Amino acid sequence: xxxxxxxxxxxxxxxxxxxxxxxxxxxxxxxxxxxxxxxxxxxxxxxxxxxxxxxxxxxxxxxxxxxxxxxxxxxxxxxxxxxxxxxxxxxxxxxxxxxxxxxxxxxxx
Amino acid sequence: xxxxxxxxxxxxxxxxxxxxxxxxxxxxxxxxxxxxxxxxxxxxxxxxxxxxxxxxxxxxxxxxxxxxxxxxxxxxxxxxxxxxxxxxxxxxxxxxxxxxxxxxxxxxxxxxxxxxxxx
Numbered sequence: 001x002x003x004x005x006x007x008x009x010x011x012x013x014x015x016x017x018x019x020x021x022x023x024x025x026x027x028x029x030x031x032x033x034x035x036x037x038x039x040x041x042x043x044x045x046x047x048x049x050x051x052x053x054x055x056x057x058x059x060x061x062x063x064x065x066x067x068x069x070x071x072x073x074x075x076x077x078x079x080x081x082x083x084x085x086x087x088x089x090x091x092x093x094x095x096x097x098x099x100x101x102x103x104x105x106x107x108x109x
Numbered sequence: 110x111x112x113x114x115x116x117x118x119x120x121x122x123x124x125x126x127x128x129x130x131x132x133x134x135x136x137x138x139x140x141x142x143x144x145x146x147x148x149x150x151x152x153x154x155x156x157x158x159x160x161x162x163x164x165x166x167x168x169x170x171x172x173x174x175x176x177x178x179x180x181x182x183x184x185x186x187x188x189x190x191x192x193x194x195x196x197x198x199x200x201x202x203x204x205x206x207x208x209x210x211x212x213x214x215x216x217x218x219x220x221x222x223x224x225x226x227x228x
Contacts, residue, residue, distance in 0.1 A: 025210060096212070103155045
């Protein structure tokens with residue numbers, strides 16, 4: 001069974017920069033896994049942020065960026081705002097199937 | 110912009126079949142290009158992809174749920190549906206419908222609907 005792993009929790013100060021990562025149990029994550037990133041706040045549905053590694057949706061704030069880093073997919077938040085406190089999920093494509101990571105709880109403190 | 114709305118019973122008895130429908134507005138399922146997904150989230154837990162369907166009717170399911178899942182599409186009503194058979198308490202979750210351009214992306218989400226499995 002394929003497992004996608006994210007940091008369980010991270011803490012960042014307002015105005016700071018933080019990078020969340022997404023690893024695959026099958027090996028290095030490449031662009032062929034088409035990494036997606038989502039933000040979910042309590043009581044809300046997830047919201048799409050990034051698709052195909054680094055592409056932003058029209059509603060995605062500029063401070064969010066996606067990349068590949070050291071064999072993992074990565075989501076970087078630059079100039080973190082208090083409203084960025086949320087759970088973040090990655091999603092990888094495995095030739096048909098989609099698998100979510102376990103999520104990273106980001107605290108802005 | 111595509112909007113999605115889940116509907117269906119909020120309470121299902123164990124061993125029965127969970128049935129949900131997602132109504133799509135702001136876009137046509139039959140126009141092609143989009144894949145229509147079901148995703149669930151157990152209380153306090155992460156997201157689990159259940160499966161998706163293309164307007165042509167082709168489907169792909171999560172291998173761990175494949176034996177119990179059926180996703181279908183009704184292009185005349187601009188809806189797609191989920192059936193999950195032989196449910197247990199472990200199927201209690203918020204169920205989301207979602208859409209994406211191609212099979213590799215999820216762009217839009219419904220608001221989600223809580224389904225509780227209990228006698």
